[in-house]
Amino acid sequence: MSDKNRASQKSIKTVITHAGNNPRDYYGFVNPPVVHASTVLFPDSATLASRNQKYTYGTRGTPTSDALADAITEIEGAAGTIVVPSGLAAITVPLLGFVKAGDHILVVDSVYSPTRRFCDTILAKMGVETTYYDPEIGADIETLFKPNTSIVFTETPGSNTYEIQDIPAIVEVAHRHDAMVMLDNTWATAVFYKAMSFGVDIVVHAGTKYPSGHSDVLLGMVSANEKYWDKLYETYVTFGVCAGPDDIYLVLRGLRSMAVRLAHHEKSALSIAERLQNVEGVARVLHPALPEFPGHDLWKRDFSGSSGLFSIVLDGGDASTSRWKRKADAFLDALEIFGLGYSWGGFESLAVPVFLGDRIVAKPPTEGPVIRLQIGLEDTEDLLADIMQGIAAANAVS
Ligand SMILES: *Cc1c(COP(=O)(O)O)cnc(C)c1O
Numbered sequence: 001m002s003d004k005n006r007a008s009q010k011s012i013k014t015v016i017t018h019a020g021n022n023p024r025d026y027y028g029f030v031n032p033p034v035v036h037a038s039t040v041l042f043p044d045s046a047t048l049a050s051r052n053q054k055y056t057y058g059t060r061g062t063p064t065s066d067a068l069a070d071a072i073t074e075i076e077g078a079a080g081t082i083v084v085p086s087g088l089a090a091i092t093v094p095l096l097g098f099v100k101a102g103d104h105i106l107v108v109d110s111v112y113s114p115t116r117r118f119c120d121t122i123l124a125k126m127g128v129e130t131t132y133y134d135p136e137i138g139a140d141i142e143t144l145f146k147p148n149t150s151i152v153f154t155e156t157p158g159s160n161t162y163e164i165q166d167i168p169a170i171v172e173v174a175h176r177h178d179a180m181v182m183l184d185n186t187w188a189t190a191v192f193y194k195a196m197s198f199g200v201d202i203v204v205h206a207g208t209k210y211p212s213g214h215s216d217v218l219l220g221m222v223s224a225n226e227k228y229w230d231k232l233y234e235t236y237v238t239f240g241v242c243a244g245p246d247d248i249y250l251v252l253r254g255l256r257s258m259a260v261r262l263a264h265h266e267k268s269a270l271s272i273a274e275r276l277q278n279v280e281g282v283a284r285v286l287h288p289a290l291p292e293f294p295g296h297d298l299w300k301r302d303f304s305g306s307s308g309l310f311s312i313v314l315d316g317g318d319a320s321t322s323r324w325k326r327k328a329d330a331f332l333d334a335l336e337i338f339g340l341g342y343s344w345g346g347f348e349s350l351a352v353p354v355f356l357g358d359r360i361v362a363k364p365p366t367e368g369p370v371i372r373l374q375i376g377l378e379d380t381e382d383l384l385a386d387i388m389q390g391i392a393a394a395n396a397v398s
Pocket of ligand 1: 087
């Protein structure tokens with residue numbers, strides 16, 4: 001195992017199994033208690049006044065939220081982590097906490113589209129200007145800096161099209177300009193991408209995806225380095241965006257098996273992606289672990305693995321004709337194992353058509369419709385056969 005895949009001295013697979021709670025704190029029970037709490041009692045009026053005890057109110061943390069937050073902090077190599085009710089909240093809360101009216105921020109153009117909507121609506125209304133940059137810009141991002149640029153929001157690989165960003169180069173420029181770097185690490189997780197080791201200040205995760213792993217819970221985690229942790233925690237307490245204990249518990253439970261699940265997602269998705277490359281009716285496969293993928297060298301330099309989400313571009317012909325959309329529909333409707341639905345990271349396979357019409361500089365593929373595939377834990381050959389059935393249906397559209 002390479003160094004970038006290590007947290008402290010141990011393998012991440014070992015850390016992920018034990019990080020967070022200490023069984024000895026609760027009589028040796030392996031898992032932490034699920035603490036449902038608003039009120040926390042104080043032993044006397046002096047303690048009540050000073051609030052000098054570990055827990056003081058439900059919104060400020062409980063043994064349950066601490067167990068997950070501490071586990072993520074250790075896995076990420078961060079100074080601290082907050083747990084919020086969704087992956088989207090894990091993006092909006094730190095953005096709101098760290099910008100001020102009149103700021104300029106840089107956001108990658110291949111960003112998760114609800115992040116874009118937040119910047120274009122709420123942040124715009126507050127007088128924060130957003131510039132979307134090319135995911136492949138690297139150190140040239142310097143040309144986009146203004147005196148008031150305060151945050152660079154990155155996501156690597158990019159949503160749906162998987163462009164890989166040169167994060168160390170972007171961090172170097174941003175820090176020279178006193179700007180903070182945030183990174184949405186949902187695709188790779190800390191198992192495959194050690195964002196903080198590349199100098200990222202704030203790392204965001206949709207716990208909804210691989211950490212949960214079962215498509216039954218929404219949660220988000222935000223980790224900060226030493227420099228920004230106090231302010232992040234203060235933002236969390238000020239907003240009151242605490243998550244419910246049952247949801248937090250489910251994500252901690254899922255986290256314990258995440259590295260093992262990811263190993264299967266990785267192997268199965270890559271095997272399918274490789275074999276779809278030369279299939280008639282598939283114009284391109286967008287998966288950063290394929291040597292043919294444009295960002296592959298950067299991926300190889302910085303990542304220690306790939307997860308189970310990638311996209312295929314179907315041969316669509318002319319984008320202005322209805323044939324393009326009919327092909328996508330035929331593909332999706334012929335699938336039997338893959339479910340049609342949003343989100344990903346669960347045990348089950350999913351497919352969705354991808355909308356890329358909001359891109360400004362990162363131009364979407366022109367060969368045909370883009371279909372995103374989440375490769376679940378089913379048998380690889382069964383999944384490939386299901387996809388081939390979809391491709392045959394798309395190829396039959398005249
Ligand atoms: C799904 C997703 C999110 C948001 O997660 P939710 O829990 O669904 O709000 C954030 N970032 C990325 C990259 C995602 O794919």
